[in-house]
Structure formats: structure tokens, C-alpha cells
Amino acid sequence: MKIDGIILRELHLPLVRPFETSFGATRDRRILLAEIHSEGLTGWGECTAGEHPYFSSESTDTAWQVLLNELGPMLATESPEHGGQCPRIFHKVRGHRMAKAALENAIWDLEAQREGISLSRLLGGVRDTIPCGVSLGIQPSIPELLAVIEKELAAGYQRIKLKCKPGWDVEVFERVRHRWPGITLSCDANSAYRLRDIEHLVSFDAFDLLMIEQPLWHDDFFYHSMLQKRLNTAICLDESIHNRRDALAAIEMESCRIINIKLGRVGGFSEAIAVHNAAQERGIPVWCGGMLESGIGRAHNIALSTLENFSLPGDVSASARYWKEDIIEPEVTVTSQGQIEIPDTPGRGYEVRADLIERLTVRKEAIRAFELVG
Ligand code: OSB
């Protein structure tokens, strides 16, 4: 496909409520979108980098720089037919996976429209509904957390994930389990624990958690493997997994029994599918993580979650949990059974609200390579 233009945009979107993890609280999102024009169609991609380089080394600003000066010009001078060609085009740039994913996913988004099939089908998805969970940030108090859980269970969500850190863990799990002995519950530490906490982490086994997500260092396999040997509860890796090779290493070392796949963290749909397939071949279930995405990233997460081995509920939930008004139409909704129904219309299945996006845009820049290559 001939690329006629690539535009980067930064949107300011306040969350309806702050989201707190072990590395800090987010109130306002700076959403970075890539918009690719080709032969009368527009593909959209979302860069999931955070406002600060806390979850990963990327941030909104590093991604903007790399997209504008490196990746955008590389893509502009190629005419990829498939999103799957993007990793080769971007090969020279090390890391910066969230930036790469914004462009690669926009090409897949375009390709599905051009082929007149749903993005889910283009990716090889097999589900017409996906199971949904929620990720609940650290709250000011346990009673406030219990009230939030009550609301999300009433809405139908199939799994509750609690953000945790030293000082916000066993007492919280005790109170939640006491109130709801049977719910599917997991926790996510975002690397808040160290080796001295191993005995403490082993005590999490008492709470029948579905998994403990990324308890130790963001770049570790070895100590997670040591910890997994001590735990009955499954470890799930998030931050540590950047590609298929990482997934294979983690599985081989028994550093985890479950993998969280995030499109941005692995660099886009191609690598996400590769991680999914590698895990599936080895009997390791996966689920789709979230990064407080706008509707565009959310639509892409939904399409990815239709692949067969996404057998556990993801952190992909309704637009209204995050935004007063989402930038897609219809907004993402979750049924009373805690499922999202997969649209079967061509492309991403959710229209982009261009007028609203224009109004929310605080920074906009065209990739300049087109002027050079004509
Ligand atoms: O570790 O899964 C995580 C949000 C920002 C950064 C890291 C994580 C998260 C979430 C939120 O858990 C999931 C969501 O989008 O609801």
C-alpha cells in the first residue's frame, strides 16, 4: 500500500478516576496516536508509553521523538503490504517497542479495512466474545477498595486484579477473600518486591490467587524462577516479556506459568502473535494486559484477545471505566456476563471520532519524509 501521510498526535485525556500502582498514580493521560493515510483509508495506532518512563524506559516524549525522527521516516519510504513487514522495516532501531507498535498496529488497522475483513479475522482470531477482568489500582483505604470490587462484580467482570505493594497486600487479600471467598482474584506488584520478601510472597499462597503478576524486577527471569519453585500460585510475567525469545526463556526456566501480552510492550501485533503462539505450543495460557488505553488501543487489544490461547480474562474493560467520553464509536461496553462482543464489521470495528480527536489534540506533527520522497 502506498503511504500518503503519517500524522502524530498527542491528546490530553483525564481519567475518570486516578489509577495508582506500586510505581505511582496517573490522573491525566497523554495519549499518543499515529494516523496513517493510504489510498483513501486511514489506519490508527496508539502508542501505549506512559507519561513517565516508570513502567518501561519509554515515555510519551521519547516515543514522539523516535516516531518523528526515526520510525516514521523509515515507514514512509516503504510501501508495506502487511503489518507483519514492519518489524523488518524498524529492525535498525533498538527497543522503543511502544513507538514501533503504534505504527505497526496502524498498518494492520489499514490492512483490515483494505481487505474488508475484521481486524480479529486478519489476526487469526477465533472468538466472538472475550472474557473481561478489571485491574484495580491501590485505593486510599480497604473499605474504599471493597466498594469498588462490589461495583465491578455487579457489572459482571469475571476476574478482579488488585494492584499490590509492600504494605498493601496480605491484609487487603484477607479482607477481600473474607468477603468474597469464591471470586477469581489475582494481584499485580509491578516489580515492588525483592529477594528479602520471598517468605512474605510465599504467604500469598493462602489466598487462592489465580496468579501473582511481576512480583520481582522488571528485567528478571532467574529470580522469578527461584520464586516460582517456592510458590503454589502461578507467577505471571508482564514487564519481563518483550518478545517471543523472552517468552521461550521464561517458559524454559519456569519463571512463570502464565504470560500477560501487551501490544506495546512487545512492539506490535506481529510479535504479540509470536508470543501467543510460542506460549500456546508449550501449554502456557496468555491474557491481554492493558495500559489505560483510549478507544483505539482498546479496539486493538480486543481484536488481539480473540486469538485462541487468550483463555484467561484480560485487563480489557469498558471505555466508561476510564473516560467520560471515548474517542471511538460505539464505546467499548461489557455485558452483564463480563464479556465483550467482537464486532465483525471490516477493520477495527469501532469508528474513530475524528472531530473529538481534533478537539482533544494538543500537539500534532506530520512526518516529514514525504516532502523528500514526494
Ligand atoms: O501492569 O498491568 C499493568 C496500567 C499501567 C501500567 C501497567 C499496568 C496497568 C494496568 C491497567 O494494570 C490495566 C488497564 O488498562 O486497565
Ligand code: MG
Ligand atoms: Mg502488570
